[in-house]
Amino acid sequence: MKPSRIAWFFASLLVACGFVMLWQYLSDARLVSPVFLPGPDRAWAALVRGITQGELGARWLGTIERMIYGWLLASFAGIVIGAFIGSSERARAYVGPMLELIRPLPASAVVPLAISLLGLSEAMVLTVIGFGALWPMLLSTVHGFAAVEPRLYEVSRALGLPQWKVILKIALPSSMPDIVAGMRLALTVSLILTVIGEMLASREGLGSHILISARSFRSADLFAGVILLGVTGYVSAMALTLAESRLLRWRESH
Amino acid sequence: MNKAYEASNPGGPHAAVTAQTGAPVLAAKGVHITLGGRKILQDIDLTIGEGEFVCVVGASGCGKTTLLRLLAGLYQPSEGSIRYRDKEMLKPRQDVAIIFQDYGKALLPWRTARGNVALALEAIGAPRATRDARIEELLAKVGLPGEADKYPNQMSGGMQQRLQIARSLAQNPSVLLMDEPFGALDAMTRQGLQDEVLSIARSTGATSFFVTHDLEEAIYLGDRVVGLLANPGRVAITLDVKLPRPRDQLTTREDPEFLRLRRELFDFIKKAEA
Known part of the structure; x- marks a missing residue:
């Protein structure tokens, strides 16, 4: 790492510390009742207690599992369907307007429908996550496949590559930057919908943990859950950045 | 010079181009092609013999690249036929390789x-x-x-x-089709690659078809130079290049025969543009 990057890292760390200290100061000054706003000390204590003695660890794992399953489901479906639509101009013309119509629908709006069809079940939560995260995935894959350099298709024809090899060796890697961008968006959507789904269907997870803590005025437990959600979002985004830089190494120009 | 022009072009602009060294490898017979309602090439007859190096020159828009794509099997003629060793060329073949001008997009x-x-x-x-x-x-x-x-x-x-x-x-490949491969390169790099292509063609014995807008490049590389005229694209001149091989960037380009051919080709292009 370059010295300037290390300096920036410490500067950002300092900002985070300052924020925690401000939080501590505000709660100590009792500007807000401690029933609603615990200090970082109490939130941290609740987090440690919850993981070592309570169910918090299991709930956290439940949330991570749901998020990843839903995300993988959406990613897989998005890449397969997106590849079909994206590689055919005709399919794009037919399906494009409908996709644009469904895309801006908030995924939470389909929750009542999902509940009426699937009940308050695990399958319902996964369906909602998968459905919501599918759109960013689908649209970016379609874009990636539509933007493949036409010259490369001619190269493939000249080399006599069969259609499935063209998709696997040319179109898919060429669309990878768009696909990864879509997966990043889908991951954020997955986390949001996981929490919503858990809250609505009372599945064992951070969403229900936060909701129940709030209802029983255990604000420290609530904050412990929120902190874990923040950590989950941060770590998963970092992991994806790492995977991206390995997968798309060829994009670095020199 | 005018006499030489007439001599090498006895049948006028639509003359069949049949001079060749070995057995025919690629042949266009009575080829017409219309793309997007526009007639791009008209009545093309061209036979390329085994191991021969044929260069095609002409102003931009005269159908040089279209001709290459026809020979590659990427396009099908509207009329006439493209044959590869007596088989009709209906789609690209793995032993006919294409080198595109825009390497940045083709890699x-x-x-x-x-x-x-x-x-x-x-x-x-x-x-x-x-x-x-x-x-x-x-x-x-x-x-x-x-x-x-x-x-x-x-x-x-x-x-x-x-x-x-x-x-x-x-x-x-037994045939190399090259579409202005050095058009985007600087002069020194270009000369180096010209010699590279000549030595590759020589060592592999590949039949070569080379599209360029650089007249000197065409004479330097080719056994034969074919000049196209535009609207619609048609064969207008054919020059046999009888310069000794291996060729050399300095001595070949100073050869009186090189200069004569260069003059003839420039005159043709000037006349075509007038």
Whole structure:
């Protein structure tokens, strides 16, 4: 790492510390009742207690599992369907307007429908996550496949590559930057919908943990859950950045 | 000069072009093509013999590239036929390789030099065990030894074009179709690659079809230079280049015969534009 990057890292760390200290100061000054706003000390204590003695660890794992399953489901479906639509101009013309119509629908709006069809079940939560995260995935894959350099298709024809090899060796890697961008968006959507789904269907997870803590005025437990959600979002985004830089190494120009 | 022009062009602009050295490899017979409602090429008769090096010149928009695409099997003629060794060319063949002008678009940016050459080996189904050795050999042949792990965007334009040549050679082509391959390169790089292509054509015995707008390049490389006229594109002049081989950037270009041909071709182009 370059010295300037290390300096920036410490500067950002300092900002985070300052924020925690401000939080501590505000709660100590009792500007807000401690029933609603615990200090970082109490939130941290609740987090440690919850993981070592309570169910918090299991709930956290439940949330991570749901998020990843839903995300993988959406990613897989998005890449397969997106590849079909994206590689055919005709399919794009037919399906494009409908996709644009469904895309801006908030995924939470389909929750009542999902509940009426699937009940308050695990399958319902996964369906909602998968459905919501599918759109960013689908649209970016379609874009990636539509933007493949036409010259490369001619190269493939000249080399006599069969259609499935063209998709696997040319179109898919060429669309990878768009696909990864879509997966990043889908991951954020997955986390949001996981929490919503858990809250609505009372599945064992951070969403229900936060909701129940709030209802029983255990604000420290609530904050412990929120902190874990923040950590989950941060770590998963970092992991994806790492995977991206390995997968798309060829994009670095020199 | 005018006499020579008449002599080499006895039948006027629509004369059949049949002079050749070996058995015919690629032949266009009475080819017309209309693309998007516009007649691009009209009445093209061209036979390219085994091991022959044919260059095509003409102003931009005269259908040079379209002719190359027809010979490659990427386009089908509206009338007439393209034949490869007496078989009709209905789609591209693996032993007919194309080298595109825009190397930046024709290479896979996500694959290293090694990976780009490997694409052709994967396409022809070369045994896995022999691939690495073959890639090293091909990269060395085009002057890129030790560059196997570079990505195209880490290479200069000339190196990228060498890489594309290496990939086309991996197909074991009996015909090389080159579409203004050096058009975007600087003069020094260009000359180096001209000699490279000549030595490759010589060592592999590949039949070559080379599109260019550079008249001197055409004479320097070719056994025969075909000049096209535009609207619609048609064969207007054919020059046999009887310059000794191997050719040399200095002595060949100073040869009186080279200068005579150059003059003849320039006169033709000037007349065509007038």
